[in-house]
Amino acid sequence: MILVTGSAGRVGRAVVAALRAEGRAVRGLDLRPSGTGGEEIVGSFEDAQAVANALEGVRAVLHLGAFMSWAALDRDRMFEVNVAGTRRLLNAASETGVRRFVFASSGEVYPENRPEFLPITEDHPLRPNSLYGLTKLLGEELVRFHQRTGSMETVILRFSHTQDAEELLDEESFFSGPRFFLRPRIRQQLSFGNLAIADLLRSRDIGEPSHILARNENSRPFRMHITDTRDMVAGVLLALDHPKAAGGTFNLGADEPVDFAALLPKLCALTGLPTVTVDFPGDGVYYHTSNERIRNTLGFEAQWTMDRMLDDAVAARRQRIAKERRL
Structure with missing residues (x-):
């Protein structure tokens, strides 16, 4: 039996589906039902009994669940879930004889948005500047402790x-809406309380829906990794099964970063919307994270380039628009 935490999340749902497609016994653990059927426990890492029930008969754990928030009111909860919850799960897994424990960490442990060198490898200094990144680094330390002191194999994946x-191409999506569309970005910044940035964005509103090309204060376009969920699933399954994964730490992501200056004209051509350019205060987002270690050690191969992702995005957008027109 394989336990997948965060089984109702984006990656967790896809991992569970992939494991079940292979005929493997899998159990989900999440705060909310996944709606996908199959065996799952609705509960929290904070609940020792839910953790014990979830681990019954389990030989491998894919710990993909976490709590992410930028709100000050959520800080205590984030530490309780991501640090204390990970410790509780690790301890229980070790005591019940779990063979392998895979931990989903994050590029925020470096952090990717303040790199000291490029490309970012697994040897980059670990100096998170967000509370989420700090909780992930503390989770990594707990995992490394169990690797050093116990018999359970552990793997760390920096997502x-x-x-x-x-x-x-969905204006309503949580990440891509504000990243690539102006008005969703305005709403996001208002929700964060970033009134000055919201005013800056409003000043660029041309009176109709539009894309946004984000640049830093020196007019350098943003650049970052965006990885298709399907490639992340492939990497998680390698971490679960590959003999050489045990004890390792691996960046997991696309081969190349996405340059927003190259991407936005493609988005424009696909949606028919204009693009406005906004220069944000500060250094902006600009990084390239290396996946060389996981490629060379485990044979990971990213399949879903941005162009392939956009083909799927166009089809999905057409379906949404057709549905809206029928309504």
Whole structure:
């Protein structure tokens, strides 16, 4: 039996589906039902009994669940779930004889948005500047402790930013909406309380829906990794099964970053919307994270380039528009 935490999340749902497609016994653990059928436990890492029930008969754990928030009111909860919850799960897994424990960390442990050198390898200094990144680094330390002191094999995967392809052209999607569309970006910044940035964005509103090309204060376009969920699933399954994964730490993500200056004209051509350019204060987002270690050690091969993702995104957008017109 394989336990997948965060089984109702983007990557967790896809991992569970992939494992079941292979005929493997899998159990989900999440705060909310996944709606996908199959065996799952609705509960929290904070609940020792839910953790014990979830681990019954389990030989491998894919710990993909976490709590992410930028709100000050959520800080205590984030530490309780991501740090204390991970510790509780690790301890229980070790005590019940779990063979392998795979931990989903994040590029925020470096952090990717403040790199000291490029490309970012697994040897980059670990100096997170967000509370989420700090909780992930503390989770990694707990995992490494168990690797040093116990018999359970552990694997750390530092996740790239992950998207389902269909989200890329969806104004309502949580990440891609504000990243690539102006008005969703305005709403996001208002929700964060970033009034000065919201005013800057409003000043660029041309009176109709539009894309946004984000640049830094020196007019350098943003650049970051965006990895298709399907490639992330492939990497997680390698971490679960590959003999050489045990004890390892791996960046998991696309081969190349996405240059927003190259991407936005493609989005424009696909949606028919204009693009406005906004220069944000500060250094902006600009990084390239290397996946060389996981490629060379485990044979990982990213399959879903941005162009392939956009093909799927276009089909999904057409379906949404057709549905809206029928309604």
